[in-house]
Amino acid sequence: MSDAGFRANGVVTLLTDFGLTDPYVGVMKGVMLSASPALKLVDLTHGVPPQAVAVGAWHIQQSWGRFPAGTVHMVVVDPGVGSARRILLVEQNGHLFLAPDNGVLAPTIGAGATVRALDIERFALPGASRTFHGRDVFSPAAAALAAGLDPSEAGEPTEDWVRMELPTPTVEEDGSVRAGVLYIDSFGNLVTMIGAEHLERAEGWTTEIGGASMPLVGTYADVEIGALLSLLGSGGTLEVSLRDGDAAAHLKVAPGDEVLLRPEPQ
Numbered sequence: 001m002s003d004a005g006f007r008a009n010g011v012v013t014l015l016t017d018f019g020l021t022d023p024y025v026g027v028m029k030g031v032m033l034s035a036s037p038a039l040k041l042v043d044l045t046h047g048v049p050p051q052a053v054a055v056g057a058w059h060i061q062q063s064w065g066r067f068p069a070g071t072v073h074m075v076v077v078d079p080g081v082g083s084a085r086r087i088l089l090v091e092q093n094g095h096l097f098l099a100p101d102n103g104v105l106a107p108t109i110g111a112g113a114t115v116r117a118l119d120i121e122r123f124a125l126p127g128a129s130r131t132f133h134g135r136d137v138f139s140p141a142a143a144a145l146a147a148g149l150d151p152s153e154a155g156e157p158t159e160d161w162v163r164m165e166l167p168t169p170t171v172e173e174d175g176s177v178r179a180g181v182l183y184i185d186s187f188g189n190l191v192t193m194i195g196a197e198h199l200e201r202a203e204g205w206t207t208e209i210g211g212a213s214m215p216l217v218g219t220y221a222d223v224e225i226g227a228l229l230s231l232l233g234s235g236g237t238l239e240v241s242l243r244d245g246d247a248a249a250h251l252k253v254a255p256g257d258e259v260l261l262r263p264e265p266q
Contacts, residue, residue, distance in 0.1 A: 005094055006069075006070065006091055006094055006095070006096060006150075006151055007069070007070050007094070008070050008072070008145065008146050008147065008148045008149075009068055009069070009070030009071060009146075010036075010038055010039050010040050010070075010146055010147070011039075011040045011042060011067065011068065011070065011071040011072070011146065012032060012039055012040070012041050012042070012071070012072045012073075012074055012142050012143070012146045013042045013043075013044045013063075013064070013067060013071060013072070013073045013074065014028065014029075014041065014042065014043055014044060014046070014074050014076075015044040015045055015046075015048065015056060015059055015060055015063075015073070015074070015075045015076070015077070016045075016046045016048065016075075016076040016077065016134065017046070017047075017048040017049060017050050017051065017052060017056065017076075017077045018046050018076070018134070019046055019047065020046055024132070024134065024135070025043070025046050027135050028076075028134050028135050028138070028139045029041050029139075031125070031135055031136075031139035031140060031143070032139050032140075032142060032143040032146075033143075035140060035143035035144065035147070036143045036144075036146065036147040039143060039146055039147070042067075044059065044060075044063055044073075045059055047186065048077050049183065049255070051077070051079040052077065052183070052255075053077050053079070053102055053103055053104050053164070054164070054166055054167065054182065055077075055182065055183045056075060056077035056104045057103065057104045057105070057106065057107050057108070057164065057166060058107070058166060058182060058183070058191075058235075060073060060075050060097070060099075060104070060105065060108055061107045061108045061166075062235045064095060064097070064108065067095070069093065069094030069095060070094060070095075071095050071096070072095075072096045072097075072098065072142050072145050072146045073095060073096065073097045073098070074098045074099075074134075074138050074139075074142045075097065075098065075099035075100075075104055075105065076099070076100070076133075076134040076138055077099075077100070077102075077104050078100040078102070078133065078134070079102065080100060080102055081100070081130070081131055081132070081133050081134075082130035082131050082133070085100055085101050085102060086100075086101040086117045086118070086120075086158075086161075087099070087100055087101065087117070087118040087120060087133070087137065087138070087141075088100070088101045088105060088115055088116070088117065088118065088158075088161055089115075089116040089117075089118045089141075089145075089151060089154050089155050090105055090108075090109055090113050090114070090115050090116070091113065091114040091116075091151050092108075092109065092110055092112065092113040092114070093110075093112075096145055096151060098118065098138055098141060098142055098145075100133075101117075101161050101162050102162055102164075103162045103163065103164025104164075106161075106162065106163050106164040106165070107164070107165065107166050109161075114151075114157060115157065115158055115159065115161055116151065116152075116154065116155035116156060116157050116158060117155050117156055117158045118137075118141060118154060118155040119154060119155045119156075120137055122154070123137055123140045123141040123144065123154075124136055124137050124140070125137075125140055141154065166182070166193055167179065167180055167182060167193050168193065169192070169193055169194045169195075169198060171198065174263070175263045176260060176261060176262045176263065177194050177198045177260070177261040178258060178259070178260055178261075179192045179193050179194045179238075179258070179259050179261075180192070180255070180256045180257065180258055180259070181209075181240075181253060181254070181255050181256060181257050181258075181259060182255065183255055184248045184254075184255060187241070187246065188241075188242065188245070188246030188247050188248040188249055188250075189233065189239045189240065189241045189247055189248075190209065190239060190240040190241075190247055190248060190251075190253065190257075190259065191233065191235070191237065191239050192237055192238045192239065192240075192259050193237055194237055194238035194259070194261055195232075195236055195237050195238075196232055196236060198238075198261065199216075199232075199261075203264075204216070204263070204264035205230075205261055205262065205263055205264060206261075206262050206264055207230035207238070207240060207259060207260070207261050207262075208259070208260040208261075208262060209240055209251060209253060209257065209258065209259045209260070210251035210252060210253045210257065211251075212228055212251060214227075214228035214229050214230050214240065215229060215230070216229075216230045216231065216238075216261070217229050217230070217231055218231060219231060220241060220243050220244075221243075223243050224243065225243050225244045226242070226243060226244065226245060227242070227243050228240070228241070228242055228243075228247065228250070228251075229241055229242075229243060230261075238259070238261060240259065
């Protein structure tokens with residue numbers, strides 16, 4: 001066993017930007033199940049917008065801790081596939097993470113993590129495609145690790161990996177907080193990186209975006225059906241929503257558009 005005590009439990013989570021229209025996700029599962037039929041494969045999400053590394057980073061950071069120790073988390077949001085970029089194998093708190101070295105794991109990696117550069121040649125399938133490492137490298141590596149291969153045998157430790165920070169809100173002199181929309185979820189909610197720590201400066205807040213303003217409330221039911229609102233979502237950050245509707249379509253906004261959280265006059 002490795003020093004950090006990783007003990008494989010046979011669970012593999014999959015997070016990609018592949019969508020579900022094509023067979024890409026299915027064939028990755030086929031590779032893993034061919035190697036180890038007893039694996040438990042969990043689709044975390046395949047709806048990350050194409051090449052949206054920061055969104056993939058947010059999702060894995062928010063999600064991995066909900067799984068039991070011994071889980072292998074495979075993250076394939078990989079604009080640089082086939083290039084000289086490396087694949088990282090990260091061991092942390094009894095979990096393993098496999099992802100391209102493009103910053104997608106950076107917000108998740110803590111001070112006590114062990115980071116390795118995966119031995120790609122060891123795991124690559126014969127005739128591996130340069131454009132589908134998810135199938136031909138990540139999947140066989142994840143299957144081997146989830147079946148019990150010691151992480152120390154899968155690659156050499158490294159400290160030279162790509163750092164990336166998720167977008168940081170800006171706090172202005174009057175206490176207002178500005179941030180861009182990080183992503184839009186399937187309900188049309190606008191997710192930002194404004195966290196609860198930004199709300200400690202005032203008792204009341206108004207959120208502004210797309211020429212509209214809305215109150216900061218506790219839950220969707222605090223406003224009438226069809227009304228705009230903002231709240232702290234399940235991920236602990238500010239979201240803009242439309243009660244029983246699609247806020248993004250209603251406001252005609254997109255990822256990157258600015259949200260302003262303004263303290264109400266006292």
